[in-house]
Amino acid sequence: MSGPAREVAAVRSAVVASLADLPPDALVLVACSGGPDSLALAAGVAFLAGRTTTTWRAQAVVVDHGLQDGSAQVADEAAQACRGLGLDAVVVRVAVDGHGEAPARAARYAALERAADDLGAAAVLLGHTLDDQAETVLLGLARGSGARTLAGMPPTRGRFRRPLLGLRRTDTLAACAAQHLAPWHDPTNDGTHADASLRSRVRSDALPTLERVLGPGVAEALARTAAQLRDDADLLDALAADLLNAASVDGGLDVDVLAAAAPALRTRALRTAVIAAGSPAGALLRVHVLAVDALVTDWHGQGAVALPGGVAARRSCGRLALGPAPAPREAPVRAVDQEE
Template sequence: MRRAVREWLGRYAPDGVVAVALSGGADSVALTAAACAEADVVDALTVDHGLQTGSAEVAAAAAALASKLGCRSARVLTVTVERAGTGPDIADHDQDIGDRAGKARYPGGPEAAARRARYAALDQARQGLPVLLGHTLDDQAETVLLGLGRGSGARSIQGMPEFDAPWGRPLLGVRRSVARELCADLGITPWEDPHNSAPEFTRVRLRHEVLPLLEDVLGGGVAAALARTAAQLREDGEVLDALAGELLAAARDGDGLRIEMLATAAPAVRRRAIREWLLERGAKSLTDSNLRAVEALVTRWRGQGGVAVGGSASGTRLVAAREHGRLILGSE
C-alpha cells in the first residue's frame, strides 16, 4: 500500500501535499494510513450524505481516525443529495445502477445522485490539492465489466485513470483484500457501508456474484486481467485521442467541421474528433448511437435530417446537421 502511494506521489504530486477522501471504509482508511506514511502533508475530507441513520456519527468517527493517523486536518462535509428533477444526470467512472424506485427518487439512481454531491463537495473543499480516492484493482475490474455490459465502445472499458485532475487513484494496482489486511494490522475496524452488500445495485452483484463465478470458471486472475485490459486500452486511447485532436484542428471551418477532411480519416479517429467537437459545443450524454448517427452525416450521406445530441445549457435541443460541405451544430 505504501509503495503504491509513494509511486503515485512521485508521478503526480512530487511536493507531497494531498487531500484524501476518507469515508471510514477499509479502502479509504488504508489509503489514508499509507498516505500519512508517505506524503508530507495529508488533509482528510469526509462527506456525510445524510442518507443513512447515524451517518453524522460515522463521518465524525472517520474524521477522528484521520487525526490519529496523522492527517494535518480532518473536515466533515455535509451535503444534500439532489432529488429527481433538481439537477442534471451526470455519469462518472464508477457509476452504479440503482433499482427502479431509486431512479424515480434520484436522477440516475441514489448512488449516482450521492456521487454527484460527494464529488462537488470534495472539489469545493480541496483548496487546490489533488484528492486521493480509494478505488482498488477490484473496483477497476468491476468498472470494466460494467463498460463491457453497456457495449458503448473502447472508451467505456478503459476503466478509471490513475489521475484525472484533481482525482487521484493510487490503489488501482492493489487488491481490496490488501486494504483490509492493512486495517487489521493497524488494529482498525473499518466502517461497513450497507450499500456495499445491497443486491439491488448492479455493481454489488458484479462484486459478489459475477466476478467470483468468472474467477472460478476461468481459473483465477480475472480481476487482474480486466485491470490490465483497461490499462492497455487507456494507452491506446491516448494515442487515438492525440490523433483525433490533430484531425479536429485540421477540419475546423469556423464553428463547423469540413466534411471532406473528416471523411478521409480512419473511423476510430474520426469518431473521436466528432465526439470532442460535440462535447466542446455543449452536447450532453452522448451515446454510441448518437455518435454513429452524426458520423453517418459524413460517411453515409443520403439527404437525412439532423441528429439530436442532447440539450444545451439554455434548455434548447442541440442538433448536428450537414450544410454546404460542413458539419454544423445548431439548436432548436
C-alpha cells in the same frame, strides 16, 4: 525489529510512488469514507506525512452524501478516525441531485474539487483498488462500451490520483486489521441488500462466479485489459483531437476532411465535438454518434440530428455545425371572430 505487515508496506509504497512528482510543501487531500480502502489509504498517508523525509503535507476530507440513515454519524466517525491517525479532517455535506450512483459520484467529485480549491491542494487521493477497476471494466463490457470506458479509471486525472489500483481489496482489509483499524462497511456494498447497486451485485455475484468458472486471476486480467486499452485510447484521443483541429473551419467542421478520416478516428472526433457542444457524456450513446456520422458519410439531405442536452447537429454547405437545438415551433393561433 520486524517491519510492517506486507499489506501495510504495500499501501505506503503505492502512496510514495503516486506522489513522487509533487513539489515541496504541496498539500495532499485524502478522500476517506471510513471504508477499508480509503481508511487504509489514509493510514498510509498519515504515516508518510509524519516522516521527516516527507516534503508534502496531508489532510483528509470526508464527503457525506446524506443518502442513508445515519450517514452524518458515519461521516463524523470517519473524520475522527482520520484525526486519530494524525490527519486534520473536514466533513463536507452535499446534496445529491437525482438517484443512483452517477449523481452521487458527481456530487462527491464536485465536493472534493471545491475542497481542493479552498485548501489549495495539489492532489486528491482516492482509495479505488484493483477490484474496483475490474468491476468498472466488467460493467463496461456488459453495457457494450467503447475503449475509453473499458480503459477503466486512470491512476491520475487532473488532481485526482488513485495509488491503490495495483492492490486488491483483501490487501486493504488486511492493512486495516494489521493496524487495528475498524473500517465502516457500507451495507449497500453487499449485493443482497435491498438498496444494492449494480456494481455491488457485480462485486458479490458476478466476479466470484467468473473466478469459479474461469479460474483465479479474472480481476487481475480485467485490470490488465484496462491498462492496455488506456494506452490505445490515449493515442486515439490525441489523433482525434488532431482531426478536429484539421477539420475546424468557420461555421463548423469541414465534412470532406472528416469523411477522409478512418471511421474509428472520425466517430471519436465527432463524439468529442458533440460533448464540447454541451451534450452530457453519460447520456451520449453510440446511436447518437452514428447519426451524426451519417451526416458526414451518408448525406442525402436529412435534417438536423437531435442529441442529448438540447444539442443538435446540422449539415449545410459542406459544414457540420453543432449547437443548441432550435426551440419547437408553436402551433399557429387561429383567429376566432367574436360575436358583437
